[in-house]
Amino acid sequence: MTTDWTQSLPEAFRAYQGESRIEEVECIIPDLTGMSRGKSMPFYKFSPDSTFFLPISLFYQTITGEYVDIAEIPNQWTEIDIRLKPDMATASAVPWADDVTLQVINDLEMRDGTPLAIAPRNVLKRVLALYRARGWEPVVAPELEFYLTKPNVDPNEPIEPPVGRTGRKGAGRQAYSMVAVDEYGPVIDTIYDFAEAQGLELDTLIQEGGAGQIEINLLHGDPLTLADQVFYCKRAIREAALKNGTFATFMAKPMRDEPGSAMHIHQSVVDANTGRNIFSNADGSPTEAFFHFIGGSQKYLMHVMPLLAPYVNSYRRFTAGQSAPTNLEWGADNRTTGLRIPTSGPEARRVENRVIGIDCNPYLAIAASLACGYLGMEQAVAPRPEVSGEVYAGEAELPDNLGDALDLFEEEAAVKEVLGREFCALFDAIKRAELEEFKREISPWEREHLLLNV
Known part of the structure; x- marks a missing residue:
């Protein structure tokens, strides 16, 4: 079902979409290496106001995937959730996907709304x-x-x-x-x-x-x-x-x-x-x-x-x-x-x-x-x-x-x-x-x- 927020998607995406319906949405973030991580979901599960979470431990890994004990982080391995906040200005096509797919870069926040200080996008914003x-x-x-x-x-x-x-x-x-x-x-x-x-x-x-x-x-x-x-x-x-x-x-x-x-x-x-x-x-x-x-x-x-x-x-x-x-x-x-x-x-x-x-x-x-x-x-x-x-x-x-x-x-x-x-x-x-x-x-x-x- 088409919802109102889709009408404000960028022109480039709407031109790519044509008359087809959006099948999938990728909520992604840049990790410490600059690679994308996140969650993929059917279109009907996503809206700009949706709340999704990822474990903070994804920032505790080396490029090989090994987890690192960091003395400065108290209770590190409770692996608290961090909240994804979609930045709809970044909405973009995934043109290599088989179906029409939307990707959106998300900002990361603590549960109280405080920007996650270790997130690379927030470092640049700082x-x-x-x-x-x-x-x-x-x-x-x-x-x-x-x-x-x-x-x-x-x-x-x-x-x-x-x-x-x-x-x-x-x-x-x-x-x-x-x-x-x-x-x-x-x-x-x-x-x-x-x-x-x-x-x-x-x-x-x-x-x-x-x-x-x-x-x-x-x-x-x-x-x-x-x-x-x-x-x-x-x-x-x-x-x-x-x-x-x-x-x-x-x-x-x-x-x-x-x-x-x-x-x-x-x-x-x-x-x-x-x-x-x-x-x-x-x-x-x-x-x-x-x-x-x-x-x-x-x-x-x-x-x-x-x-x-x-x-x-x-x-x-x-x-x-x-x-x-x-x-x-x-x-x-x-x-x-x-x-x-x-x-x-x-x-x-x-x-x-x-x-x-x-x-x-x-x-x-x-x-x-x-x-x-x-x-x-x-x-x-x-x-x-x-x-x-x-x-x-x-x-x-x-x-x-x-x-x-x-x-x-x-x-x-x-x-x-x-x-x-x-x-x-x-x-x-x-x-x-x-x-x-x-x-x-x-x-x-x-x-x-x-x-x-x-």
């Missing part, structure tokens, strides 16, 4: 509230890099580039090649179809430098909306690849001799009342706020690296000879700096954070990056002098492994105040447990080179 209190509105535009690969069904085997329409494996070093994009035309077409059905606002798509590596840019806008779009987009890309017999991976470094995948974020801040970019003066020159945002990024980004590069594999992207910057220098139109200032007019002056990996949770990475800029503006942190020329050869400034990154994360109090101490304690515990799990593993490299040679 940071945005700090901006709003100052009369500021951040604007972001993410760039998503990922690989299409041959299906990898044996984790002990290396990941390989996909086979395209010519029957040949993808080749690297073909950045911006239209021929390389055409090689995977069916996958790309399916991604576009899914994005249109979901109302996702894609900007451009290019072939990146790796074999089978694609980059998709999203239009700039509100950070929460863009985080939702990245969340939806990653799921849609995976499904589009599977529909065409390939995998899409958002590992930061899936192949040894190919470049890693990033999620660069373009950031600016506008005055909430006037809409003016506060990074530019009336005469077009950069403002103190612009320099302080850079200064805060330089001072604090190294302390939030676990949110930008959350796994052991993340730090393989920063190895020598790769395109990922290992510094927090800044410069105009300089892709060797961690903080690039793209060429633009004064109204679009922005800071591009180039150190974030695509394996991040988009809510947490955007929150962390904006938190650093916010602290810089609040504390009037002066940046280091602008650099010119290549800085790849300079000494690495960022931590090169997850353990060191977690130590830096644990020691910085100002960041914890902005992101929330409860969340930071949980995230640190989960990541340290994942690191310990990884240390117990014996890699194929060790078996190949040490088994009979030492």
